[in-house]
Amino acid sequence: MVKIGNIELGDFPLLLAPMEDVSDPPFRAVCKENGADLMYTEFVSSEGLIRDAAKSVQKLDIFEYERPVGIQLFGSDVETMGACSEIASRVNPDLIDINYGCPVKNVACRGAGAALLQDIPKMVKMTEAVIKSTHLPVTVKTRLGWDENTKNVEEVAERLQDIGIKALSIHGRTRVQMYKGSADWSLIARIKDNPRITIPIFGNGDVDSPEKALEYRNRYGVDGIMIGRATIGNPWIFDEIKHYVKTGEKLGPASLEKRVDTCRRHLEFSIRWKGPVAGVFEMRRHYTNYFKGFDNFKPFRMRLVEAMTFDELDATLHEIVAHYSEVVY
Structure with missing residues (x-):
């Protein structure tokens, strides 16, 4: 110990x-x-x-x-x-x-x-x-x-x-x-x-x-x-x-759902700590890292960094799941 x-x-x-x-x-x-x-x-x-x-x-x-x-x-x-x-x-x-x-x-x-x-x-x-x-x-x-x-x-x-x-x-x-x-x-x-x-x-x-x-x-x-x-x-x-x-065994790569759910949890904690405005703003630096390697992700990234409210961000995260659900990362 x-x-x-x-x-x-x-x-x-x-x-x-x-x-x-x-x-x-x-x-x-x-x-x-x-x-x-x-x-x-x-x-x-x-x-x-x-x-x-x-x-x-x-x-x-x-x-x-x-x-x-x-x-x-x-x-x-x-x-x-x-x-x-x-x-x-x-x-x-x-x-x-x-x-x-x-x-x-x-x-x-x-x-x-x-x-x-x-x-x-x-x-x-x-x-x-x-x-x-x-x-x-x-x-x-x-x-x-x-x-x-x-x-x-x-x-x-x-x-x-x-x-x-x-x-x-x-x-x-x-x-x-x-x-x-x-x-x-x-x-x-x-x-x-x-x-x-x-x-x-x-x-x-x-x-x-x-x-x-x-x-x-x-x-x-x-x-x-x-x-x-x-x-x-x-x-x-x-x-x-x-x-x-x-x-001695490796877990598989983090699933799309895990990435999105963790990103959403991160966002929720950010808003809880900094409030609905600063909390949304502070999260902008993290989106690229959560979705690194996703093909043609730029349009979604732009929507995430331009969103002003949790509801906008949550809707975009749901769309990301729907869009990439057939892709394994």
């Missing part, structure tokens, strides 16, 4: 990675319904939260049906991160996660995210500040290092475990790699094999199929897998992996 503090996650948990503009409450809801064991919010800016910025505060929204769920924080100032840990803890998530892995320029170049891989002492101080400011378990997500010459995640794992983090998720690329090339899990395996390391180690990067999930579990010995981009338009990947790990 894999545990983070007192949170029991099963024998081989599957985690939804925190993704900006993706892993909001509606998307987390459909991932939970399709087998995700632990999910994280989009990353929350400590500077925005300390200023009470609306966008940052809204990212603290969590719901009972998605538990266990963690709030992920990022920032460059030690004291601010500590204060924000206290603020985030008040909404009662199951854990607090710190982002030391985001590679994008406007985060890393401000001294946050993966930039902390260049200053391990500051990373340690920041993590201590977050731990001291919350009663909740604290976890960390990071990368192998800043670049090929500074793959220091082994040191990071030991030092952060020593000060009290309860789990570590590692993306198998450096910051310089961004999302290019293949993720290297060999260093993640070395950390898992380190006799000093007793906390759960979760691997992240390039897992996009049940076969790869099982292969990586067996080859690298990780306690669980965190999945990001492969969940977009494909939240049922969690159940597919669980079925394959348990039985």
Whole structure:
């Protein structure tokens, strides 16, 4: 049984990675319904939260049906991160996660995210500040290092475990790699094999199929897998992996009806969270992903992104089922 503090996650948990503009409450809801064991919010800016910025505060929204769920924080100032840990803890998530892995320029170049891989002492101080400011378990997500010459995640794992983090998720690329090339899990395996390391180690990067999930579990010995981009338009990947790990058999491709029903559920959660106007607008970025590979889908996609109400969207989804019912995807 894999545990983070007192949170029991099963024998081989599957985690939804925190993704900006993706892993909001509606998307987390459909991932939970399709087998995700632990999910994280989009990353929350400590500077925005300390200023009470609306966008940052809204990212603290969590719901009972998605538990266990963690709030992920990022920032460059030690004291601010500590204060924000206290603020985030008040909404009662199951854990607090710190982002030391985001590679994008406007985060890393401000001294946050993966930039902390260049200053391990500051990373340690920041993590201590977050731990001291919350009663909740604290976890960390990071990368192998800043670049090929500074793959220091082994040191990071030991030092952060020593000060009290309860789990570590590692993306198998450096910051310089961004999302290019293949993720290297060999260093993640070395950390898992380190006799000093007793906390759960979760691997992240390039897992996009049940076969790869099982292969990586067996080859690298990780306690669980965190999945990001492969969940977009494909939240049922969690159940597919669980079925394959348990039985050795692949589930068939998601049916047309499943795609449409999941898309509709996503839309319903979006409207419930953001209201009938913003909820419809927020969903527009997801339709292409749900129906990727459908021949001649553009007319339907245009209708979906131009629709203004749930009823319009629901009618279009019914038409999609009728139109593609003879096609197997």
